[in-house]
Amino acid sequence: MALLIINIAVYDSIKNNYIVEKEVNYLTQANILSNRVRLSIDEANREFNQLQLNQMMEEVSHLINGRVLIIDDDKNAIYDSFNDIMNTAINTFEIDRSLKGESIANIYNLTNYGATMYVAVPVNYFDRILGVVFISVSLEDVFISINRVKNLLFFISIVTLLLITVISLFFANVISHPIKILTDAMQKTAQGKLNERVEMEGNDEIGQLSRAYNFMSTKLSHIEKQRRDFVANVSHELKTPLSSIKLLAESLIMQSKVEVGIYREFLIDINSEIDRLNEIIDSLLNMVDLDEEKLNLNYELTHINHIVERIVTSIKPLADNKDIRILINQWEKIQIYVDKGKIYQALMNIIHNAVKYTDNGGRITIHIEREGKFAVIKVRDTGHGIPMESLPFIFERFYRVDSARSRKTGGSGLGLSISHQIITLHQGSIEVESQLNIGSTFIIKLPNDINQQF
Numbered sequence: 001m002a003l004l005i006i007n008i009a010v011y012d013s014i015k016n017n018y019i020v021e022k023e024v025n026y027l028t029q030a031n032i033l034s035n036r037v038r039l040s041i042d043e044a045n046r047e048f049n050q051l052q053l054n055q056m057m058e059e060v061s062h063l064i065n066g067r068v069l070i071i072d073d074d075k076n077a078i079y080d081s082f083n084d085i086m087n088t089a090i091n092t093f094e095i096d097r098s099l100k101g102e103s104i105a106n107i108y109n110l111t112n113y114g115a116t117m118y119v120a121v122p123v124n125y126f127d128r129i130l131g132v133v134f135i136s137v138s139l140e141d142v143f144i145s146i147n148r149v150k151n152l153l154f155f156i157s158i159v160t161l162l163l164i165t166v167i168s169l170f171f172a173n174v175i176s177h178p179i180k181i182l183t184d185a186m187q188k189t190a191q192g193k194l195n196e197r198v199e200m201e202g203n204d205e206i207g208q209l210s211r212a213y214n215f216m217s218t219k220l221s222h223i224e225k226q227r228r229d230f231v232a233n234v235s236h237e238l239k240t241p242l243s244s245i246k247l248l249a250e251s252l253i254m255q256s257k258v259e260v261g262i263y264r265e266f267l268i269d270i271n272s273e274i275d276r277l278n279e280i281i282d283s284l285l286n287m288v289d290l291d292e293e294k295l296n297l298n299y300e301l302t303h304i305n306h307i308v309e310r311i312v313t314s315i316k317p318l319a320d321n322k323d324i325r326i327l328i329n330q331w332e333k334i335q336i337y338v339d340k341g342k343i344y345q346a347l348m349n350i351i352h353n354a355v356k357y358t359d360n361g362g363r364i365t366i367h368i369e370r371e372g373k374f375a376v377i378k379v380r381d382t383g384h385g386i387p388m389e390s391l392p393f394i395f396e397r398f399y400r401v402d403s404a405r406s407r408k409t410g411g412s413g414l415g416l417s418i419s420h421q422i423i424t425l426h427q428g429s430i431e432v433e434s435q436l437n438i439g440s441t442f443i444i445k446l447p448n449d450i451n452q453q454f
């Protein structure tokens with residue numbers, strides 16, 4: 001459509017330019033002839049001198065590529081360059097207009113002659129119009145030239161259209177091929193093949209989309225691995241206490257006579273295993289509540305120091321069993337608005353992990369301080385440390401740095417994720433710094449500006 005419009009516009013422009021040029025040219029020539037014809041007018045009777053007119057026109061009429069007529073004011077032809085309509089009355093629209101003082105040119109499509117231009121210019125003698133210079137010229141050569149241009153434009157348009165089609169098909173294939181590859185990869189991902197990757201280079205939209213897909217695929221694969229690990233870990237965690245409970249119960253059932261002390265000892269063990277099951281289930285329920293945004297925070301003014309001291313007192317028996325020293329460094333009492341129970345749970349998970357993953361004879365140091373608008377709690381241990389490649393994932397649910405060691409020490413891999421979400425809901429932050437075989441430092445920042453909490 002664009003080429004068609006351009007072709008029509010160019011064709012019309014060239015055609016009009018040709019015709020206007022011819023019109024101006026013949027009007028100019030007719031005016032020149034009109035001025036020369038006036039020289040043949042007899043001043044006495046103000047009529048044309050036929051002899052002088054014929055001589056004068058014979059000298060110049062051959063210079064014009066067409067028929068030249070001199071028409072008197074009675075519309076009779078008194079000169080004809082073709083000598084076949086002398087003294088014949090000529091009545092045309094152009095002659096009528098010219099006898100009224102107008103220079104005019106029109107184009108007609110004649111049956112026998114094709115495109116023809118009629119040009120008429122008045123012959124003025126002082127205040128009278130004594131006649132008309134009438135020129136009739138064929139424009140067939142002009143329209144032949146115009147048609148050649150039209151055919152050339154058509155040919156160029158066809159070639160251009162073919163080139164555009166070939167180039168468009170080429171680039172369409174170039175663009176659609178990576179999209180097809182990406183679509184195939186997505187379909188495989190939808191079928192469960194989460195490790196699919198698309199190798200595409202470039203910074204265009206397709207390249208960015210492929211990199212986004214690769215990131216998504218990697219993330220999905222990682223999440224799926226975590227899910228499988230979680231199922232395996234939780235299955236193990238749930239199966240172990242259940243197996244113990246079943247074994248203890250069967251032992252009591254199979255014995256006909258059991259002393260009360262043994263019953264009591266077995267029931268204490270069963271109760272301990274049930275507590276372990278409840279701990280795992282509570283962690284899972286907490287995660288569900290956090291996911292569904294059911295967790296409501298009840299802010300109250302709280303001494304963060306007292307929360308840390310309560311946690312240390314609660315966890316000290318476990319630390320004493322491993323001969324681990326817990327030190328609290330604090331220089332002031334810090335009061336902030338928090339949900340006391342939730343922050344207790346978040347800090348308990350972090351400090352409990354520090355004790356759990358610190359070898360016998362180690363040390364845990366807890367710093368409590370104020371930094372600008374934040375209360376900062378730093379928990380530093382001398383434990384195993386966390387590999388560099390695991391640091392970005394430790395706050396993800398179900399993630400375990402060492403599954404074998406985690407099963408040995410217990411836990412579901414949800415503690416740090418729960419802590420992270422609770423602290424984030426308080427508009428705080430939690431970061432970790434760690435080196436293998438040296439230890440880890442967890443840095444918790446909680447805002448102490450009441451306006452940030454409400």
